[in-house]
Amino acid sequence: MPLNAHAVARLRSKKRSSSRTASSTTASPAPSTSSKKAARFRDAAPKDLRWKSIVLPAELGFDDDGGLLELDEVEGVDVVYEDGRVAFKVREDEDGEPPAKKSKKGKGKAVERDDDDEPEFVPVDQAQESEGDDPKFAEDEPLSFPDEELEFPEEEAGEAVEVAEGEGADVVEEKKKAKKQKKEKGKKRSRDEAQENGSNGGAVEEAADEPPFDVEAELPAWSHIPLANPLYRALAELKFTKPTEIQEKALLVGEDAKAQAEGEEEQEKSAFDTAPAGREHDVVGIAQTGSGKTLAYGLPILSHILSQPSPSSSPSDSDSDADEPSLPSTRLAALILCPTRELALQVRTSLSSLSVRSLPLRTPSPETEKVAPEDPRKRKQGRLVQVVALTGGMSVEKQKRQLERGADIVVATPGRLWDLIGESDMLVQEIKNIKFLVIDEADRMIENGHFAELESIVRLTRREQATPDDGFVDDFDSAVASRTNVTTLPCRPDMRTFVFSATMSKELQLNLKRKGGPKKFVPKAVEGEMTSLDDLLELLDFRDPDPEIIDLSPEHGLVETLKECKVECLANEKDMYLYHFLLRYPGRTIVFLAAIDGIRRLHPVLTLLKVNVIPLHSGMQQRQRLKALDKFKSSPDAVLLATDVAARGLDIPSVSHVVHYQLPRAADTYVHRSGRTARAGTEGLALQLVAPEEKKVQRMLMASLGKDIDLPTLPTDFSILDQLKKRIDLAKEIDQAQHRATKQAHEDKWLREAAEAMEIDLDDDQDSDGDGPQRSSKKQRGQAIAHARQLKAELDNLLKKPLMVRGVSAKYLTTRSKIGLVDQLVGGTGHSKIFGLSTSSALEDLAAAPRTKKQKRAEKTREKKAEEAEE
Numbered sequence: 092m093p094l095n096a097h098a099v100a101r102l103r104s105k106k107r108s109s110s111r112t113a114s115s116t117t118a119s120p121a122p123s124t125s126s127k128k129a130a131r132f133r134d135a136a137p138k139d140l141r142w143k144s145i146v147l148p149a150e151l152g153f154d155d156d157g158g159l160l161e162l163d164e165v166e167g168v169d170v171v172y173e174d175g176r177v178a179f180k181v182r183e184d185e186d187g188e189p190p191a192k193k194s195k196k197g198k199g200k201a202v203e204r205d206d207d208d209e210p211e212f213v214p215v216d217q218a219q220e221s222e223g224d225d226p227k228f229a230e231d232e233p234l235s236f237p238d239e240e241l242e243f244p245e246e247e248a249g250e251a252v253e254v255a256e257g258e259g260a261d262v263v264e265e266k267k268k269a270k271k272q273k274k275e276k277g278k279k280r281s282r283d284e285a286q287e288n289g290s291n292g293g294a295v296e297e298a299a300d301e302p303p304f305d306v307e308a309e310l311p312a313w314s315h316i317p318l319a320n321p322l323y324r325a326l327a328e329l330k331f332t333k334p335t336e337i338q339e340k341a342l343l344v345g346e347d348a349k350a351q352a353e354g355e356e357e358q359e360k361s362a363f364d365t366a367p368a369g370r371e372h373d374v375v376g377i378a379q380t381g382s383g384k385t386l387a388y389g390l391p392i393l394s395h396i397l398s399q400p401s402p403s404s405s406p407s408d409s410d411s412d413a414d415e416p417s418l419p420s421t422r423l424a425a426l427i428l429c430p431t432r433e434l435a436l437q438v439r440t441s442l443s444s445l446s447v448r449s450l451p452l453r454t455p456s457p458e459t460e461k462v463a464p465e466d467p468r469k470r471k472q473g474r475l476v477q478v479v480a481l482t483g484g485m486s487v488e489k490q491k492r493q494l495e496r497g498a499d500i501v502v503a504t505p506g507r508l509w510d511l512i513g514e515s516d517m518l519v520q521e522i523k524n525i526k527f528l529v530i531d532e533a534d535r536m537i538e539n540g541h542f543a544e545l546e547s548i549v550r551l552t553r554r555e556q557a558t559p560d561d562g563f564v565d566d567f568d569s570a571v572a573s574r575t576n577v578t579t580l581p582c583r584p585d586m587r588t589f590v591f592s593a594t595m596s597k598e599l600q601l602n603l604k605r606k607g608g609p610k611k612f613v614p615k616a617v618e619g620e621m622t623s624l625d626d627l628l629e630l631l632d633f634r635d636p637d638p639e640i641i642d643l644s645p646e647h648g649l650v651e652t653l654k655e656c657k658v659e660c661l662a663n664e665k666d667m668y669l670y671h672f673l674l675r676y677p678g679r680t681i682v683f684l685a686a687i688d689g690i691r692r693l694h695p696v697l698t699l700l701k702v703n704v705i706p707l708h709s710g711m712q713q714r715q716r717l718k719a720l721d722k723f724k725s726s727p728d729a730v731l732l733a734t735d736v737a738a739r740g741l742d743i744p745s746v747s748h749v750v751h752y753q754l755p756r757a758a759d760t761y762v763h764r765s766g767r768t769a770r771a772g773t774e775g776l777a778l779q780l781v782a783p784e785e786k787k788v789q790r791m792l793m794a795s796l797g798k799d800i801d802l803p804t805l806p807t808d809f810s811i812l813d814q815l816k817k818r819i820d821l822a823k824e825i826d827q828a829q830h831r832a833t834k835q836a837h838e839d840k841w842l843r844e845a846a847e848a849m850e851i852d853l854d855d856d857q858d859s860d861g862d863g864p865q866r867s868s869k870k871q872r873g874q875a876i877a878h879a880r881q882l883k884a885e886l887d888n889l890l891k892k893p894l895m896v897r898g899v900s901a902k903y904l905t906t907r908s909k910i911g912l913v914d915q916l917v918g919g920t921g922h923s924k925i926f927g928l929s930t931s932s933a934l935e936d937l938a939a940a941p942r943t944k945k946q947k948r949a950e951k952t953r954e955k956k957a958e959e960a961e962e
């Protein structure tokens with residue numbers, strides 16, 4: 092009879108308790124004398140155990156609509172039946188402390204959890220993970236998405252380093268090192284050394300002592316855009332010499348009217364003086380992917396914050412108008428909502444970096460020489476804007492701490508933010524008092540009713556709720572009944588709302604424009620979740636009677652610098668054509684697949700073929716996901732195999748190609764996926780692999796983008812396909828053989844443990860005619876492993892041989908003079924992996940590819956339009 096997972100858990104538990112029972116004949120208490128040498132156990136209440144959530148695999152039918160809501164697991168705990176009750180015994184370390192908490196001893200602080208201790212994302216299939224389908228990254232590898240608060244490394248920084256221990260962010264690491272060095276050297280010595288090296292000898296260098304940045308002289312293209320002066324410095328440092336179109340338009344919203352109203356009056360400006368960026372207009376911004384939308388909303392926010400007094404010297408509302416309703420004194424200026432964790436962390440990093448770079452550089456010293464420009468230690472002391480990311484998959488405790496320390500900007504995914512709101516009245520107060528609300532990737536935020544929390548969060552920012560006379564009864568208070576005192580506080584009347592995306596239907600924009608004027612929230616006949624962007628725009632309480640709609644979306648939704656092409660092939664040939672493309676055109680590439688399964692199948696095969704391939708999907712732990720992105724960013728020829736979790740917003744530099752291994756069903760997904768390349772004015776290529784059964788989808792996709800279906804075909808060198816197929820078939824065979832061998836080993840281990848627990852003898856031979864359970868014989872297992880090894884050696888041999896296009900011979904280099912092999916070899920223009928091909932790029936080959944008459948006509952029309960647009 093097959094044993095299910097519960098049975099195994101019971102059996103394992105039984106096995107452990109039996110071993111303990113055996114040893115409990117000694118004097119010590121039963122659980123503390125296990126066979127493990129120094130292990131001790133202590134009693135723990137169930138609520139104190141370190142439960143971890145498990146993501147329920149969708150394929151098991153545990154969806155949002157029913158079935159199990161949550162499943163938690165706990166590790167390192169023995170469950171024993173003792174004195175008539177169930178007791179939980181937690182294993183302790185030699186010094187009596189639970190192992191996972193050992194490293195977190197703080198100075199008189201409560202012991203706190205680490206990010207790694209709280210993996211909210213558990214791989215869907217642990218067995219597959221262990222078989223190498225998903226990436227393995229060193230645990231202590233730092234992430235390029237530091238989630239620490241920014242601080243200067245003076246007195247107060249010490250505590251921050253304590254708190255951040257073990258988090259692995261670059262900034263934190265550097266801070267720790269600096270702190271250690273400081274202690275070792277001693278204050279006096281370090282000052283002397285610094286003086287010797289020409290630094291300021293430890294004196295605090297203040298940003299305020301610096302003259303204002305001369306924007307007219309150094310950044311003329313930005314000078315007409317009113318920003319807090321320090322921000323120009325940051326923009327200059329980033330070499331953003333001019334604003335992008337969406338930035339210019341969004342930042343100048345209402346400026347004409349303002350200039351008129353202000354008349355001729357001149358304003359005196361100090362280093363931190365600023366004019367508010369734009370009149371208090373709400374903005375709906377639609378602009379192509381990679382066009383700089385993050386700063387289009389980020390700059391006004393940072394500018395506003397930098398023009399306010401520092402939070403420490405912030406006056407209470409004592410001098411506010413007595414007639415005004417009293418608002419709580421809060422610091423949070425902006426709330427930015429994003430659909431994915433990676434995007435939220437990226438926005439946080441981008442705004443933090445700008446904040447740090449707005450401070451002038453310190454006099455160079457040996458201590459700061461190797462420090463990154465985004466490190467506050469490199470800068471003179473001044474106002475640092477604190478940007479906190481609140482996303483799932485990261486430590487809640489740490490996020491709470493960061494909020495307590497004070498955040499100027501919160502960048503959040505709705506789920507985690509809503510969880511935290513439920514625990515903190517203070518956070519509700521802060522959100523009610525924000526000056527900016529941003530909905531990034533707005534159309535995605537409301538898709539599929541996934542973001543019910545968004546609706547609730549947005550409601551917190553609405554002004555006074557309508558009375559029953561308006562026919563609207565707000566039941567929101569009852570949803571958060573525990574803090575009625577907070578929900579009845581007024582919201583800020585001058586809040587600005589920014590709604591941004593690269594894709595937003597014209598219809599919706601028209602609706603918005605038509606409606607104009609202040610809107611009332613009219614509940615639907617049937618109360619339910621938001622189903623469209625229309626609903627979101629209805630729900631948003633624009634303070635501006637005429638929100639500014641900036642629509643810069645290109646005609647077909649895609650960036651002009653993107654070149655699209657296709658390869659038509661059978662579904663089972665896609666691996667071969669993909670491999671051909673990756674070999675032929677090295678360069679940072681993202682391959683989008685429709686499902687995690689596809690990635691799990693393709694990843695080991697491409698790895699065996701020695702392609703530098705990195706998977707990214709929602710079945711991976713959050714930390715793995717971030718590390719995968721880091722790894723991808725740092726290798727110029729890496730291939731990211733991703734689901735649509737990477738389709739939106741991710742800004743990875745120099746992605747040369749996007750491959751749609753399977754076409755998406757929705758046009759906006761196609762636009763966003765393709766938009767991971769050709770960013771910020773650079774060129775890029777998007778390739779569709781189209782199987783016959785996908786032609787209908789392709790037609791619909793292209794039609795909804797208003798495009799010609801007849802995309803040019805990327806040329807393929809058919810003569811090497813056979814050689815590629817041989818390699819792929821072999822890689823697949825190896826993968827299957829390895830899979831079988833590992834599976835067998837897993838099953839044997841499982842069977843052995845189950846049998847031990849049941850005290851049953853196992854037959855070691857399949858041929859045995861005994862009644863007991865059987866496991867594969869050692870000989871069989873050995874054979875399976877040897878077979879896999881032999882295939883692997885065969886493949887390695889094949890991979891060592893160069894691929895040859897037809898007619899090329901390694902012996903007779905000049906046989907096909909047409910190919911120009913000798914010239915390629917002599918001139919170094921030959922392809923490194925395919926003999927007989929040059930190193931031309933995919934874009935060059937596409938440009939040279941033959942066109943049908945229809946394609947030529949279409950291209951001419953496009954070029955003409957582009958010229959007209961330029962004029």
Ligand SMILES: Nc1ncnc2c1ncn2[C@@H]1O[C@H](COP(=O)(O)OP(=O)(O)OP(=O)(O)O)[C@@H](O)[C@H]1O
Pocket residue numbers: 330331332333334335338378379380381382383384385386592593739740741742766770771
């Ligand atoms: N003024 C500028 N000059 C040059 N580069 C810029 C400028 N503003 C932003 N960038 C860079 O352009 C890239 C794309 O910016 P961003 O990620 O904000 O685009 P986006 O419009 O939000 O794209 P998506 O729609 O894909 O999310 C980033 O690398 C950013 O640093």
